[in-house]
Amino acid sequence: MKIDNGSVLITGGAGGFGGATARRLAALGARVVICDVADERGEALAKELGNGAVYVHTDIMDEASIAAAVETAAKLAPLRAAVIAHGGPPGPGPGGRVIGRDGTRLSVGVFAHAVQVFLTSAFTVTSYAAEAMSKNEPLESGQRGVIINTSSIAGFEGQPGLVPYSAAKGGIIGMTLTLARDMAPLGIRAMAIAPGTFLTFAYGAMSAEDAQAKFGPSIPNPKRMGDPDEYAQLAAHIVENDFLNGTTIRLDGAQRFQ
């Protein structure tokens, strides 16, 4: 699908995956709408991108904020792509193991928070973006838009202690084919990317060298963490290739969580 003269909405747009994807899609001629709560990084990126890019402060925990961001994008130009790649606020408590080493049960609140951040909010963005795309004139190819969600390899093989995160990321995998089937009559595609371990701001507390030394060796080939631009390359290819639909692509250097 051609996205020049179209708008593109990116949640977590000031982040590692989101920022790299913003650069790739702006280079393809899209007007990028960067949605994030990191105002300084978001504003700076919009300026760097040019090409009519804007930063919109968007809290993915707030449906009205998401609705407003989608409206802004659709007003700029027909919304052709939504890339959903946000993190979220910290949860209400520690833990991830259903029964912790000290015998404590994982709280329902911690589980529900992760599902809200990584799954419910992704559905919310997906549904508002799909609604806006459904009003687009179709391109000559019959396509109106594409939605790319971000899962994780933890959605396939969850590590101990990751029950809430794995459930949420598995939910992304589960809904992708159904979304594609639902939206097929509208000419809107749904895809997901399941990254392995990538050096993004999520590892911000560690230096790049320390993160590579800790995580790089567990990745078979290449023996290093992923570069966010490798995610962005795949996202841009998904946008351009109309035959990719209804599936989750692993992007992990053959990494498998134990």
Ligand SMILES: NC(=O)c1ccc[n+]([C@@H]2O[C@H](COP(=O)([O-])OP(=O)(O)OC[C@H]3O[C@@H](n4cnc5c(N)ncnc54)[C@H](O)[C@@H]3O)[C@@H](O)[C@H]2O)c1
């Ligand atoms: N980095 C990895 O190894 C990896 C692996 C698998 C999946 N993922 C997933 O990729 C997605 C993006 O993560 P990343 O690694 O690029 O992290 P990142 O920290 O670089 O980017 C996340 C962005 O989300 C933003 N954000 C935080 N709270 C928000 C809110 N309430 N509303 C809107 N935006 C908010 C942050 O400001 C940040 O810019 C996440 O869903 C993460 O689970 C990451």
